[in-house]
Amino acid sequence: MAESGTPDFSNWSCPLPLVGYPNIVMGHGGGGKLGNELVEHLFLPAFRNPALENLGDAAVFELGPGKLAMSTDSFVVQPLFFPGGSIGALAVNGTVNDLAVSGAEPKYLSASFILEEGFPLAQLAAVVNAMAEAAATAGVRIVTGDTKVVERGHGDGCYINTAGVGMLRPGVNVGPHRAQAGDMVLISGTIGDHGMAIMSVREGLEFESQIRSDCAALNGMIAEVLDAAGEAVHAMRDPTRGGLASTLNEIATSSNVGIEIDETSLPVRPEVQSACELLGLDPVYVANEGKAVFFVAPEAADQVLRVLRAHPLGREAACIGQVTSQHKRMLVERTSIGGNRVIPTQIGEQLPRIC
């Protein structure tokens, strides 16, 4: 298995030593001294910010006038560390992205940990460090949290829930129900990277070039798109579980429109395509953690594409199709050899435990 699948602690420096135990014990979730030590020696130094520092039962902060957006997500990915990311980075970026594609500017996050008895503290430190880094990159603050411990055998190391709030950007009106016939469908880059990165670690697949997760916070890139073409953007989504196919089907249903995409225009990395062929998977169903799909009025499509391609996370952005008033609530693909196929929503999970 690839070396980079193992956690890297080299960047981690805890300002105070974690005392007592090398592994999580039941007492760490008991609300007593051990739990306080985790907060003081691990969470606080990593996430430090004024709202968190009060350590009250609730974080108190001010947000400007306007509408709030709120979202929550839980993370159970196995393995906890994988090429291109970790459960910590996913937990922050996942919630940040859900807010961003709703047209909000993400501001504050909560973080709840469910830890399994015996989970190494060094690994927890690495997870927390990854969260702190991701939060700093995304420009959000982790202002409140909680830790619970379950008996050995009743968890899988570490589960994380995050919730987040953000301010809705003024003048932006996006939603899965707003796609319109004629809209162009854009994607910010290659599909299937995250799911296949996880699968290649789990299945021990090795390719000439390693598949890395695309795990990233998209709020910066999305802000640039909205600054450039705010009102022309009708719908945005991050195609996570279920992949591009599920996202497009959801929007087709919510907006009561048909969607057509062109197989030859879908950006797929060769190593991801190869891995999918080997495992019998279709990249349109494989999860992404750092991609966004945009439904844009046709006259603004070229401009949005330029903005995306100028951003480091959108270099491989592409226009992949168009919305139509035909075949409502259905996603149809023109195949690479010129045939057509309907792409339905996936039944059940293609790959479990990927986020």
Next chain:
Amino acid sequence: MKYLTEFRNGEIAQRMAREIALVATRPWKIMEVCGGQTHSIIRNGIDQMLPAGIEMVHGPGCPVCVTPLELIDKALAIAAQPGVIFCSFGDMLRVPGTDADLFQIKGAGGDVRVVYSPLDAVELAAKNPDRQVVFFGVGFETTAPANAMSVHLAKRRGLKNFSLLVSHVLVPPAIEAIMSSPGNKVQAFLAAGHVCSVMGYWKYPPLAEKYGIPIVVTGFEPLDLLDGIRRAVVQLEAGKHEVENAYARVVTFDGNRAAQNLLAEVFEVTDRAWRGIGVIPKSGWRLNDAYREFDAEERFQISGIHTEESPLCHSGDVLRGAIKPAECPAFGKECSPRHPLGATMVSSEGACAAYFNYGRFLSSEELASAGAALSGAAHG
């Protein structure tokens, strides 16, 4: 990567489709035997590119689909036993037995695991000496060598806790059964390329001769399939019935001798029931006497199984090519991939699932209008 793109070239595909249209003067019915080919035809929309008279009939070559219900029920009973690790390819987990599927057994506490190779199951057995590890070995001649290798290795390593629940089926007897069934409409066969990569195609000339049918060994990529169809149509139009190899980059006349030797060491030919079709004489393999101790049916002695198929399911007619999936009264109504009544609606290689998933309940006009707008739309 080259092997992925060069056999999916859109321009060449369109040219080959035009060639077929030029050659064909009459309607012909051609059966692709293998479920992998069915999937590729539907997934790529190849059937829509053919001239109106050329009809692709989907054959019984989906191993998941033809595995008998009784064996599925046995698998469920074994997987539910404490102390058993039951390993299977992912496709089998959702195949409905009489009362449940393997997913439900797993949810109820059975240790059911998806593996990508039977050799992984052998490793599991070595690592868990206190557990019984069973691999559900279904499939045609293609998957048989790996399954044979698993028991071969288990025997050599002295593993007493590994066994194989075997339901192997064979292509040539199925072709015979279809050709000799009353009301058969199939006029030519695309033989399954991967089966032939193992077994060669030396068994086919007598079949082509006996039934007067062209048989073309065909691959799975869009251009492979179009080439296979083209060759079959050319023969039909010329009144010929020969065996051709359109998959020469993979298949030789003799096949893989090492694999065939291993198969002969481990398996013996047996009569086999095909789900939806019935018993076909000498159409399967089971473990022979030398390997009987690795037979899960012997080891677990499951009895008292009463199977019951859904009376609404017409998968047998679909598998024989007698009806198209969408002609089944239950298709898309009582039966869908979410609630499959028969195995053909489960596996990605099953004809019913392929039709449902790729929207083949739509009229061809609807699908064509769906694609028409695309030609000018997508850029970037």
